[in-house]
Amino acid sequence: MMSTQGDEAEPVPTTNELRVPPREAWYCVRSAGLLPQGAMEAVTLLGEQIVIGRRRDLRLFALRDRCPHRGAPLSEGSFDGSAVTCPFHGWRFGADGRCRAMPTLVDDDPTDPTTVRVASFPISESDGNIWVYAGANPADAPPVPSLSVNGKQRCRVAVSVLVEASYDLCVLSLIDPGHVGYVHNSWWWRPTATAREKVKDFDPLPFGFRMKAHRAAANSRGYRLLGRPQTEVDFLLPGQRIERIRMGERSIVNATFATPVDARHTLLTNILLSDLPQLALLRRPVGWAARAFLRQDQRILELAQQGLDRKPTMLLMGQADRLAQWYFRLKRDYAAARREGIAFRNVIAPERLRWRT
Numbered sequence: 001m002m003s004t005q006g007d008e009a010e011p012v013p014t015t016n017e018l019r020v021p022p023r024e025a026w027y028c029v030r031s032a033g034l035l036p037q038g039a040m041e042a043v044t045l046l047g048e049q050i051v052i053g054r055r056r057d058l059r060l061f062a063l064r065d066r067c068p069h070r071g072a073p074l075s076e077g078s079f080d081g082s083a084v085t086c087p088f089h090g091w092r093f094g095a096d097g098r099c100r101a102m103p104t105l106v107d108d109d110p111t112d113p114t115t116v117r118v119a120s121f122p123i124s125e126s127d128g129n130i131w132v133y134a135g136a137n138p139a140d141a142p143p144v145p146s147l148s149v150n151g152k153q154r155c156r157v158a159v160s161v162l163v164e165a166s167y168d169l170c171v172l173s174l175i176d177p178g179h180v181g182y183v184h185n186s187w188w189w190r191p192t193a194t195a196r197e198k199v200k201d202f203d204p205l206p207f208g209f210r211m212k213a214h215r216a217a218a219n220s221r222g223y224r225l226l227g228r229p230q231t232e233v234d235f236l237l238p239g240q241r242i243e244r245i246r247m248g249e250r251s252i253v254n255a256t257f258a259t260p261v262d263a264r265h266t267l268l269t270n271i272l273l274s275d276l277p278q279l280a281l282l283r284r285p286v287g288w289a290a291r292a293f294l295r296q297d298q299r300i301l302e303l304a305q306q307g308l309d310r311k312p313t314m315l316l317m318g319q320a321d322r323l324a325q326w327y328f329r330l331k332r333d334y335a336a337a338r339r340e341g342i343a344f345r346n347v348i349a350p351e352r353l354r355w356r357t
């Protein structure tokens, strides 16, 4: 990643490893309310069809959504809160993926159904979001983030938009100060004409970096409505932006997660949690604004992806693109650490960055 002067000079190297989302990572696959007992749902993560469900004992499970018999999707079958029945020939699988029964077998058939297994995935639930681990070993991976607010939660808004763009392009939009005044230049957020110089201090985190607490931008109407509170923004691998806005004892946590659905599609999920009593009544307008925001990103990301399809290179220029450089650095070092089986070490140093937005 380097500064270059023109489109033809020294483009950012985009080897395949750089472009692929990390597999050894937790991804948010569901944010829309509680998955009820006995329910199951199909999700796609990294091109893999997965069925998630909640058992009668409230525990979650995630299995490959493909029956080993003839490939039918288990998510199209039935689930009694303990076992999934395949819709094709009725093989039954426990939540651990082990086959329990094959209805065609006669009593003295020596075939042992329990030798058949569907792959299972680690699954976790936090703040009403469901996370699936796509790789082999979650022990050394960035943990599922905690979004909790201090007081009683009064407001939870979750919106998701499926974007037809690569994972990297979508993750960069979470840490891209330069696009805000152009893509999100609505009257209710930040009109383009109001750009001014910003100075931000950054510190490394175990799996990312933090924009240290500062007073929110004066040229954002949204922040002005909240009385220009203190805000702090974390970026964490594999692709999470978590903003904590503090107003005295109360806070708003505004998180965006990128989930790689397949090579061409990325799910962007925005979660807003707060203990502010005023926000309890504003859930609808907040949801509307969050969706409008994501749609603005979706539109430009899909257009930019078409440009990258024609020529898959980007330029990273100036201090506003330093965060994008850090992302690629973190991702590359994390992939190397996992490949070599060593502990990941973040080499990003504290830095003050300046830009106009």
Ligand code: FES
Pocket (backbone or CB within 6 Å): 067, 068, 069, 070, 071, 072, 086, 087, 088, 089, 090, 091
């Ligand atoms: S395909 Fe699932 S039981 Fe036959």
Ligand SMILES: [Fe+2]
Pocket (backbone or CB within 6 Å): 173, 179, 183, 184, 297
């Ligand atoms: Fe954006």
